[in-house]
Amino acid sequence: MSKLNLNASAQIRAYYTGKCDFRVTIPLKVDNEISDTQITVFSDITDPLSIFIKKIQKKILDHMGKNVKENKNNGTENCITKTDDELALRLSEIPVSFIRHAVDAKKYKPGMILNQLIENITKHNHEVYVQLFEEKYKIMVNAPLVHNIQLPSAIFVNFGVEPVKFHPLFTNMKESKFFWYKSIDKKQWIKVGDTIQYDVKENDLNHYLKFYCKLYSLNMLHILELESISENPVDTLPPFPSCPFEKRHCLTTRELSRKRFRVVSYNILADRYVGNNQFEYCPPHVLNIHYRKHLTIKELKGYKADIIVLQEVDNQYYSSYYKNEFNEMGYKSFYNRKGNCIPEGLLTAFKRDRYRLLEFKHIVFTRELERRKEFSHICQMLDNNSEVKKEFKAQNTSLQVTVLMDQSTKNVTIIGNTHLYYHPNADHIRLIQAFMATTFLNKIKQRLLREHKNVAVIFCGDFNSHFEKSLYGFMTQGTIDPQHNDCLKISPSGDAVIYHKFFLKSASGTPKYTNYTDDYKGCLDYIFIETNKLKVTQNVPVTSPEELEKYEGLPNEYFPSDHLALVVDLEMN
Template sequence: MGRAYFRELKYSNQCELVFPLKITNDKSETIIEQEIRSVRQRTDNIHSLLEHTVNKIKKILEQTQNATIEINISLTQNGNDIPGNTPCATVISTYKDVVFTICKQTFKLIMNAPLVQSATLPVILYINYPVQPIRFKTLNAEKDLSEFSWYTSSDKLTWTKVGTTYKYTPTANDLDKFLKFQCIAKNCSAEGPVFEIISDMPIEEMGALPKCPFEKRHEHTQTRLSGKQIRVVSYNTLSNRYSETNSQFPYCSPQALSIDYRKQLILKELIGYNADIMCLQEVDHMLYLNYFKPKLAKSFKSIFHKKGNRISEGLACFYNSNRFKLLESKQLVFSAEIRSNVLFRQKWNLIRQSDVIKDCFVKQPTSLQVTILKSKELNEIIIVANTHLYYHSEANDIRLLQASIATDYLKHVFNRYKRSSKGMRISVIFCGDFNSVPTSAVFNFFSRGVVQHTFEIDEETLIRNICLNHPFRFGSACGTPDYTNYTGDFKGCLDYIFYDENSFKVAGCIPFLEETILSEKTALPNEVFPSDHIALVANLEFK
């Protein structure tokens, strides 16, 4: 008796029946041999599910010109048919030892069996670099109970088992071989079908890292700062979530897009800046935990927040633990706070006047990371803000609202520390990928402190003369360089380090590279630039 799987998909309010079907003709020739997936609503009855399943198979048979084959189907318990008016969800939750029969094939029906819903392997695999499945998603499964296996093969026909854990590190013996990942999802009461994926390309050996243009910038940051000066870095490091295929960057080789390759260049670049504060965007969560955090731990302590508290990439702030003490860290998810936080009541009243703006705004996981640092050398507290505003090119209104809400919150934090930290100066540094060019309302808002903006409610109605403002005197530490983002589709300035002009002056901005260097390999990223963005590096001095 084979196995069929009947699952309740609560997130979509559906139930699905999955089983392997093989139908042959009188000559024992195979007509159908494939997995059948039949889906109905949770409240639909069993009769509807079985009828839908039969119709699905009939369509397949029609395509093979075998429409006359009879399809018998049943769902029984102890030899008795389950009543056809029973809801699908009820069968899953209350019936046991159910047998599913179709076309003379009999299956034991496994209820809510564990399932691997999706997983992929990295495009490029290197020896001596750990591999784990990307976007690994399961249903009704417990990872600690599930069974994992890794295999290698030279021809994808004969496989040799080489690992039995969730991660596997290829060795020199695996060079030029393909890699297969296999999982049997399990929970405390059941196990699901075998899931497997095979790498598209064989395992390679990574060559020596090249000399990179950012090393020229390191000539300006060879020593650490002290006293009244601090060095600040803002850098969108390009998440592997967006670079794991080269469809977005067709000019970049898969090898150069590999996170195992890029992470080494990113680390080398960051270390060479000898910074005191580093605000990073698009940092992969697991990469932060397993690579950047431990590799930088000798000099830096750090904080990481997933974007929207749910997406696998997010914001990271690294600070020189010899110079700063952490007082507080928080992430503000704009879409989660806008409707409930009294600080933003006025903005919410504005946003909800437009269904278009409201629907877009509340869907975004955009976040603000706020890290409060106290200097160990000076009587100074720095509020370090880090963000990555919504990216869409036509979403200027959304970005401006996000920026305004961010400064509202920073004003609140600033005033709170001003009241509680007598005798200490409170300053603000705001870093990030603002996805806004120097001519945008967002840039004007930060640099001028006030902006008049017209928001569109719908195609015929506008909200006019809305004045947004903030109390800070922000300057852009690196000015408005020609390029902080350099791709095939866009080349321009999107990233900034905004600093509090009441507290700081710019002691120096690390020079940017000439466009001839950026364009040498068409665009970024490439073999010598690990991200599509360019790091901003500025020396700030307390006044």
């Protein structure tokens, strides 16, 4: 082993889930070459140090290229087989210990629980080191963490810019510092801004931009400094082309009033899903979020909707762009991250001058499954199939519910907004999710009927299911045969009783395409309405198959998303 600066540090990050990760960069000699290698170990905060140390030792062995016998532990982490004498001998050759103070080197006992070690650092301000071979690394707990920081590939004059895919963890964002600089040659830099978002000026044209940040930890004890320089100089955004959705705008030229109202449902494609060459047919500047977000708002403005529900809205761009745009358009908007943890999610917006908000809720299906009485039947059904329950509980699928009262008619509308699990072989999981959603919506409706005469449910979203699949039949028929193949996956004995109490139909019909990429082309999105409460006065047709088939896929210069917006005019019976 070679020597490292003793100021080098290791980092432990403890998450609210009861997990933690440990990271340290050490020099390892592999194939007679010494190189810095980052060791990352995941563990439960309830593990004793002895288990934690063995995981570190084993990771070092793995990086040194030795053949280590391993088993799967909880599907994510390798566990140590204590009876393996050969493995135990190899691990003993890698001295790892946790010590208090670098000088006296007093070791913590192997039976100490990891969470106690973390508390010694965070609550009692102990200086704790991990000793690997002869080197000591001071441990920092919950130092700021950023997995990615980069500037957009295209930056345009007169538009805001901010780092993309920038999601700091364990960071005090209010106290952190942000700066922007510009340069013609990337040598001499001039400061131009000091906020996380920068409004690009005319005189920035043809300049490169640099973003620099100083991130403080939540306890203000640790600092992380990062910077990113734009790949290309600032350019001017060319005028938007004439887009096919403008033909749809010809059918939405005026706002509706009295009993009629317009609803839009749209998966706008989160920026976090455009990497990995997924849309190679789309030019980079067009795929850029700062092009697509402006085109999305241009499209939405033309629909003059009363209620808008969106899926795959980036958390970052809701805060910095969409929220303000909707506000200026006269909408009140609500946003929730998927599962309260993924940096994209659901948005519901409604006209402030037309509706009064009665209530708003957001639930994550897996977290509510065992908390609410109305889901007891579903919970019991899943308890009888551990594999399906495990698969179901691994998802972060959410449901937004917005209850609105029309201030002129006093009619009450319950708007459900969701984005169901995407996997093509998970129709049975989507059935359970839809079962939960309709159960929850019905409970809210029954409660509201005690106080209001006219109450109607509208359930919108990206259901990730073609209309020939089981979910569509369940939604429109109210139940599904327990002998259906998807039900038998849930309950092999054929007693999966799945139902809802609404009379529903797809107000937007079943278009040939609502999602159009090179990987998949089909109908996945719907606006379900109660047929005994609402009627469709206009279903604005989506872009025709003939028009879409001119393109390799969406998004492209004319379409900001890989999905199409659904637009319907409704009237309360």
